[in-house]
Amino acid sequence: MGAPPTDASSTDFPSTELPPTNAASTDAASNDTQPIEPATGSELTVRPRLAPGETAAVEERLPSGLRVVIVRDDTLPVAAVVLAIGTGTHDDPHEYPGLVQALAYHLLAGNYELRPGAALAAVHDVGGFATLAVGAAQVRFESLVPVSSLERVLWVESQRLRAPTVNRNLWLKSLAYAHDERGRQPVVPRSAWAAAWADPGLAHDGHDLGRAVLEKLRAMNDRQISAQLARLFAYDRATLIVVAPGEPQGWATKIRPLFADLPRASRGPSTVSAVPPSTANLRNVPVAGGDGQRFVWPVPARPGAGVWAKVFCDVLNRQKRTREEPPKLRVHCAVDEEPLRQVVLVRVHGADDPVAALEQRLVRLGTGRDLRNLDRRRAHRLRHLHYDLRLPLTMASWLAQVEPPWPAVPASDDPASSLVPLRALTGESSLEAMTSWSLVDAGFTLPNAWRLVEPATAEAQP
Amino acid sequence: MRSRTLTLFACLGVLGGSSLACKRRDTLPPVVFTPLDEAGDASTVHDAPAWPVPARAQLDNQALVYWQHEPESPGFHVRLLLPTTMPNGEILRAVDVLLAARTLESRLAATLERRAVEVALSFAPGRIEVVLSGPNASFRAALARLAVVAGTVPTDKERARGQGRAVKDYRVPRAVDVATVDVIARLIQRPPSSELIGREELFSTERRVDWRTFTDPRRAVLIVHTGLPADEGTELLAALAAKWPASRGDEESLTALQRLRPAWPEPVGSRTMLVESNVAPLHVVAPNVDVARGSPTLVLGRIIPTPTAVERAQARLAQRIVQEALDARLEFSGPFAVFLVRVPLLHSDSKRAVDRALADLGELAQTEHTRGRLTQAARLWLGARLVAQSLDGEDWTALWSESMDLSRTDVEIPHALAREAETMLAITPDVLSAWMREWMDPQNGQGGWTWSVAGVDDAARNALAELAKLEASEWPP
Numbered sequence: 007m008g009a010p011p012t013d014a015s016s017t018d019f020p021s022t023e024l025p026p027t028n029a030a031s032t033d034a035a036s037n038d039t040q041p042i043e044p045a046t047g048s049e050l051t052v053r054p055r056l057a058p059g060e061t062a063a064v065e066e067r068l069p070s071g072l073r074v075v076i077v078r079d080d081t082l083p084v085a086a087v088v089l090a091i092g093t094g095t096h097d098d099p100h101e102y103p104g105l106v107q108a109l110a111y112h113l114l115a116g117n118y119e120l121r122p123g124a125a126l127a128a129v130h131d132v133g134g135f136a137t138l139a140v141g142a143a144q145v146r147f148e149s150l151v152p153v154s155s156l157e158r159v160l161w162v163e164s165q166r167l168r169a170p171t172v173n174r175n176l177w178l179k180s181l182a183y184a185h186d187e188r189g190r191q192p193v194v195p196r197s198a199w200a201a202a203w204a205d206p207g208l209a210h211d212g213h214d215l216g217r218a219v220l221e222k223l224r225a226m227n228d229r230q231i232s233a234q235l236a237r238l239f240a241y242d243r244a245t246l247i248v249v250a251p252g253e254p255q256g257w258a259t260k261i262r263p264l265f266a267d268l269p270r271a272s273r274g275p276s277t278v279s280a281v282p283p284s285t286a287n288l289r290n291v292p293v294a295g296g297d298g299q300r301f302v303w304p305v306p307a308r309p310g311a312g313v314w315a316k317v318f319c320d321v322l323n324r325q326k327r328t329r330e331e332p333p334k335l336r337v338h339c340a341v342d343e344e345p346l347r348q349v350v351l352v353r354v355h356g357a358d359d360p361v362a363a364l365e366q367r368l369v370r371l372g373t374g375r376d377l378r379n380l381d382r383r384r385a386h387r388l389r390h391l392h393y394d395l396r397l398p399l400t401m402a403s404w405l406a407q408v409e410p411p412w413p414a415v416p417a418s419d420d421p422a423s424s425l426v427p428l429r430a431l432t433g434e435s436s437l438e439a440m441t442s443w444s445l446v447d448a449g450f451t452l453p454n455a456w457r458l459v460e461p462a463t464a465e466a467q468p
Numbered sequence: 469m470r471s472r473t474l475t476l477f478a479c480l481g482v483l484g485g486s487s488l489a490c491k492r493r494d495t496l497p498p499v500v501f502t503p504l505d506e507a508g509d510a511s512t513v514h515d516a517p518a519w520p521v522p523a524r525a526q527l528d529n530q531a532l533v534y535w536q537h538e539p540e541s542p543g544f545h546v547r548l549l550l551p552t553t554m555p556n557g558e559i560l561r562a563v564d565v566l567l568a569a570r571t572l573e574s575r576l577a578a579t580l581e582r583r584a585v586e587v588a589l590s591f592a593p594g595r596i597e598v599v600l601s602g603p604n605a606s607f608r609a610a611l612a613r614l615a616v617v618a619g620t621v622p623t624d625k626e627r628a629r630g631q632g633r634a635v636k637d638y639r640v641p642r643a644v645d646v647a648t649v650d651v652i653a654r655l656i657q658r659p660p661s662s663e664l665i666g667r668e669e670l671f672s673t674e675r676r677v678d679w680r681t682f683t684d685p686r687r688a689v690l691i692v693h694t695g696l697p698a699d700e701g702t703e704l705l706a707a708l709a710a711k712w713p714a715s716r717g718d719e720e721s722l723t724a725l726q727r728l729r730p731a732w733p734e735p736v737g738s739r740t741m742l743v744e745s746n747v748a749p750l751h752v753v754a755p756n757v758d759v760a761r762g763s764p765t766l767v768l769g770r771i772i773p774t775p776t777a778v779e780r781a782q783a784r785l786a787q788r789i790v791q792e793a794l795d796a797r798l799e800f801s802g803p804f805a806v807f808l809v810r811v812p813l814l815h816s817d818s819k820r821a822v823d824r825a826l827a828d829l830g831e832l833a834q835t836e837h838t839r840g841r842l843t844q845a846a847r848l849w850l851g852a853r854l855v856a857q858s859l860d861g862e863d864w865t866a867l868w869s870e871s872m873d874l875s876r877t878d879v880e881i882p883h884a885l886a887r888e889a890e891t892m893l894a895i896t897p898d899v900l901s902a903w904m905r906e907w908m909d910p911q912n913g914q915g916g917w918t919w920s921v922a923g924v925d926d927a928a929r930n931a932l933a934e935l936a937k938l939e940a941s942e943w944p945p
Contacts, residue, residue: 082858083517133854152847389605392603393603
């Protein structure tokens with residue numbers, strides 16, 4: 007069944023184009039745009055090959071555009087299923103913050119195959135566990151069920167986005183549920199977050215359905231709601247992840263027919279999490295209370311990049327103050343793990359020139375004791391990553407939040423063609439391959455950063 | 469994690485009473501694994517773990533070890549099980565059990581949490597369980613620390629830390645806890661005041677369990693779930709045995725269930741019911757501990773004999789059916805199970821709430837439920853158990869512990885969950901109906917019911933007096 011076209015006649019409801027994924031720097035005075043140097047793992051833009059004896063996962067793209075990832079886990083007869091859609095609150099139209107959250111809840115209301123609540127009942131009635139996560143750049147439907155019910159749940163996911171039922175009563179119920187969901191707050195001011203990602207959609211809180219917004223959303227008619235659902239929630243911008251006992255190729259042959267009747271994808275896969283290109287110089291972003299002591303970097307969703315960001319923070323937080331540095335200098339680093347929109351925030355206290363102080367700290371990361379610490383922390387995080395991903399739901403959720411730089415192959419009759427090393431998908435391979443100098447390649451340099459300053463300061467300093 | 473209600477059962481246990489002359493040796497004695505049985509791997513049944521049958525070994529210090537090997541597992545789980553009855557037959561009070569358990573926990577956590585090893589406690593009928601979980605890199609350190617903690621008496625400071633943990637997590641019991649303990653104590657013929665922990669006795673510094681006896685490896689069962697094959701773990705276990713000596717005494721080899729299963733008292737042949745004739749007196753509990761303010765609760769219960777796997781499956785399925793309408797609980801310990809129903813008395817008309825609960829229970833017991841309903845209830849239970857275990861860390865030792873309560877002998881343990889799943893799904897409506905009429909009908913079935921209520925005021929007391937003769941249940945210290 008084809009997706010209904012966007013209704014251009016809904017004049018009360020302006021359509022919103024997706025923000026460009028590689029927006030130019032908002033620093034208007036800088037015309038020097040330099041693309042980010044690829045990380046040491048640049049060979050990973052090519053699809054990795056499976057070595058003998060290596061644990062494999064299935065990764066393929068169906069004709070409908072749906073990306074499918076299947077991993078084997080035999081520990082218990084349970085299966086984790088995650089349907090992750092590359093749509094988030096950053097896609098909210100400017101006048102309707104909160105729309106994506108409301109629509110995500112509305113997808114629980116069913117369609118012509120699923121009665122309201124049936125998708126959840128398919129999980130709960132067999133003792134399973136289900137969650138819905140609405141993020142800035144991703145919506146995820148997650149479930150964990152006994153493997154005896156996996157086929158039923160896969161069928162539910164194959165129906166979930168098709169022509170959802172839209173009527174006023176169901177819409178009002180969805181709004182009530184969405185209103186109760188507060189979401190998480192970013193560790194950086196939203197304007198800084200938006201600047202770092204060149205994504206204006208991040209500047210608002212898409213989880214806060216205030217009274218004025220609720221009234222507008224309530225006033226939407228069925229055609230408007232259907233049009234937005236079709237535009238934003240489609241299989242060609244989704245990934246289905248399955249972690250289950252048994253051969254992954256076996257599950258792949260069961261999954262493909264479920265989506266075979268969907269129309270072929272009309273657009274190529276989007277890279278929602280591509281980091282904007284850097285410039286020659288540190289950029290400023292005006293925020294209320296900006297004191298010039300905070301610096302933000304975007305972190306791409308490449309496999310391993312998020313863990314590498316944590317390694318960066320681990321070492322930065324453990325650096326000892328040198329005699330040349332101001333006596334009260336403190337540097338603190340934290341990672342905000344919003345899926346597909348991660349950032350690193352570094353605070354520099356006690357320095358007259360925070361930029362110079364931070365620059366010195368970054369230079370030190372590549373030398374001496376800090377260099378050795380980088381390797382130690384990298385090894386430590388790598389060991390724990392392997393352990394942390396032992397549970398099927400954790401693994402499925404993790405895989406939903408990474409975007410490999412290589413293309414997924416079209417599903418074919420050759421089972422071997424769709425196999426990739428699991429360690430490449432989880433990021434363990436790239437973490438092993440990276441050297442300490444990759445820190446620079448990974449983008450943690452000042453030209454890639456945004457400095458939070460007072461609005462007056464930003465105006466004075468182009 | 470087992471329900472706190474069953475802290476009660478932590479005081480039950482049976483021990484064969486053996487001793488071992490411990491000899492110091494210059495070389496570590498070998499650890500020899502033997503197969504648990506010749507039946508091979510547990511059959512593959514949906515909704516039950518398909519795990520290989522573990523290897524078993526009795527260490528030089530008489531500790532019994534079950535080794536569950538999962539190839540390529542990135543982490544480990546080690547579960548130490550200790551009975552809560554001392555060799556002389558003394559059944560430990562709940563407070564003593566809790567303090568000893570918390571001391572174990574804090575001594576282990578002090579070192580192991582730095583190595584990313586989680587330390588957790590669990591309580592089951594007649595035993596405590598200390599669980600260590602972490603990445604493979606910490607496995608050796610976990611076993612080494614376990615040996616030291618189990619094999620050495622804690623210092624006063626360590627005991628104080630354990631007590632501090634217990635005090636920090638202490639929650640004043642509610643009426644439902646008090647009523648539940650009263651019912652269970654009557655069913656298993658134990659003094660209720662020994663089964664519920666009061667704040668004053670928790671703060672007492674005089675309570676001390678004989679550590680060496682409590683952690684005697686001759687009483688202990690160790691379950692290991694790891695990616696390491698059993699034969700590669702023998703050196704680690706030999707070192708563990710060397711650091712964790714047994715007390716002096718006769719050598720005797722007991723199975724896991726013999727070490728850990730509580731001694732169930734023979735049912736006293738009660739014929740009491742809850743409706744119409746031969747109605748059991750309703751005990752109004754006046755405990756010797758502080759009770760949190762809140763709604764009064766009535767708890768009714770009975771012991772159900774479950775000597776076979778089929779009867780255990782029937783009991784579980786029946787409880788799941790009843791739980792759709794009432795707050796019904798069931799806890800197994802091999803040949804017996806305790807069945808409880810909690811009835812919150814939220815409204816002013818307490819009698820009506822109880823009448824309705826009894827009527828619902830009776831109706832459920834008398835109804836022949838459809839095959840579809842039975843299958844749905846079974847699948848929900850079996851699925852939820854697996855999903856919960858997956859969310860909690862996919863710890864095979866936890867499932868092993870649950871399997872023990874479903875088994876009569878050690879050989880049955882690896883297959884118990886699969887057998888339960890198969891049996892539950894095969895139960896027919898007429899068979900279950902007959903079983904429920906016998907054991908779950910508070911008016912017409914088998915006698916042996918008892919009930920207690922806590923937190924009631926005078927008005928509720930007067931209303932409940934219309935149901936049954938009221939008897940005060942005062943807990944002596």
